[in-house]
Amino acid sequence: MKISLFGFCLLSCLMLFAGSAALAQKQGLFIEKKMPNDEGLNPYNYDNKIFVAGKTYVYNYFIIKGPDTLKYAISPQAGGEKNWKYVAKMQKDSNTVAYLGIKTLGKIGPIMMDKPDYDQTEIFLYHYNPNLKPLDTELTGVVENQANVWLHPFRFHALEILQLSPFPYVKLPFKQGQTFYWSLDLGKKWPEFKAFNWKGNLKLNCTYVEQGKETLELPFGKVEVIKVKSVAVTAKGNSSLIAYFSEAYGFVKLVYRNLDGSIIVMSLNQIR
Template sequence: MNIKLNLFFLLIFQIGISQQYDTVYIEAENIDENNKIYKPGSVFIYDYEINLNGEKLKLKRNEGMFANSNFELTPISTDSIGVTKIHLIVQPIENNNRSNENQTQISYLQEPTFASITSTGAVENEKNVWIHPIRSGFFNCLETASFPFVKTPLKLNSTWTDKMQIGEGWGNKMWGTWEGKLLLTYNYKIVGTETLDTEMGKVPCFIVESTATSNLGVTKLKSFFSEIYGFVRLEYELLNNLKVNMWLIETKNEVEFNDTGTFFKTKKYMKQQ
């Protein structure tokens, strides 16, 4: 039992030390009150596509996290897709129950089964917007890229930098492996604006190009940020000819969420869903 507990706390420690991003401005109090996008009671539904060596894929199964990740890819044209959409939800929560101190609590679920829920953090205030991407199973790969992040005021050619260390448990032969801690150095730049045609209509966005440089090489993230909907589209270029695209297709506001027990019993996270 002690061995299992020690391994559990080691896992939590290794995950925890990866959350650095020292230049993100985080409020000490009133954490959720001034959020204009990622407000408690909000839901953001994303479609996604994985591209490996030019082949378009989705996930047949996807579970676990860190060293316990378990996933399988399948061609996008088959009927064996097990993860069709990704839901980002913002649940109201008491300060002492937050997964990440002084950050807005966000959670990710995978449609259609909603068999599990993983929680992490986001930051939104008058100085910056930053979100931790989904990291279940295959999406461990996104830890090797820069996180969605904008600093305000939003101006063309604005640049900023940051860095973070991640543990070797985030690695995989598909997107790169390493021993010990991997230092990622981030560079961000607002390179332009574009109005995207989305399922919510035409959405004006700022285009942010960012890189994460490490001993493994350079990964890229091109994000499209809306002052109304947040990160509308994310285009990742990772190592080993791996690409991941995610795009927002629907939002909901003032949602009432089921408690944890009801969620695991019904597999529904919204009341009266």
Template sequence: MTIKLTLFFLLAFQIGFSQQYDTVFIEEENIDDNNKIYKTGNVFIYDYEIILNEEPFKLKKNEGMFAGSDFELVPIGSDSIGVAIIHLIVQPVENNDRTNENQTQISYLQEPAFASIASTGVVENEKNVWIHPIRSSFFGSLETAPFPFVRKPLKIEAEWTDQMQIGQGWGNKMWGQWEGQLLLTYNYKIVGAETLKTKVGEIACFIIESTAKSNLGETKLKSYFSETYGFVRLEYELLNNLKVNMWLIETKNGVEFNDAGTFFKTNEYIKQK
């Protein structure tokens, strides 16, 4: 029994977990206190679209992770959309309870169902900003692409590289499958600046073009980064003619969050005053 359990956990580790970016500077103190964008109590709300073979879709359902993933795409004008927008919330957390050590805790919620909270991390300091994208079910596809990542000082023509390995559990026939670990080699470059017109207002952004090369091929991420709002727009090009776009539509500052029990009872993550 002990041997079987050990093998199970080893397999789960190989399938599920990623090896961290090596060049991201991660501070060991003041992990949340020095954040200027992803401050505790802030909320960032994104709209999204999934482009498959040049046709736009959203998600009717999007549940689970790895082998337990259960998702379904529907045309973007459908009346059965189950994931309309995505909320990124920055919750306060004790150091011992962090999902990722020495990273600011963030959680993703999918509206309107709000059936689950998926927590991960962001790194923000004077040297870089790096964020783990949503990874529930279909969005596990984003593990195969570069993560949103920018180094400081922000300067056009700045360029940097990194690598990460991801387990086979992130694979799917829609965006690529592999056995064991998949090594991704990243290249990032700040190629320009642009002022985007958004629902939040006009936002000055740096444009970062990035690629991830592996044995499966090459994926891309074009990200628009604001020193005030963080990653404002993300344009992914994945394998098999699959694309994902996300863009900021609303922000909230300094909110207080309900505990998990209250959240699941009321379907509201912000405390009512």
């Protein structure tokens, strides 16, 4: 089916006016219908307001393990491998991951090329050095529409443990006390996962509660946010996430308490 850019925009508007009728529920999430096009555009980006092509969100972060406040550094190895290690929070050499970034792919990306039924907006997750040079990149997805926003976390290197914590998730419109659920079957521990050990099948059962609205002071100004508290219950213990969500900028602050006892905090620093 061929559709012009004008037709693409018109169909986008019609789908937005259709509201919840244009959405389908999948494992608790609302997913918008796939937009047909011959322009090479990602077919789930048409209603995005936050995760749009040409915009990158850059986050500061730190990791608390015991008495230490840390970042991490990535060192390239022979054969294309990359090793990492914890470093002091104030370290700023060229291998230190000083910032994290999220950037939306405007075109159909590698995931959808491999899996045509993939129903998310594709995004790059960057691990930046102090000069905002990417030291490593993840490719994953986000769901954004008028009913909910749900984001895959960073999961490389020192952030691998976030796979076992609640994923960032908010239901819209905001309702104080609104409670919702999401679960993830992780199954048996895969060999490449180093952050945490478990035996048998592991499942995350996540409960989210919208607490209220607050105002956060970010480097570029004050931002009104929705505060969402969540807990992931597993057979190996519980983890939690406090997420602060802006309808203009997405998840502007994330405070994770992880199964390994660590705390990871990310806060939006700039928009490029």
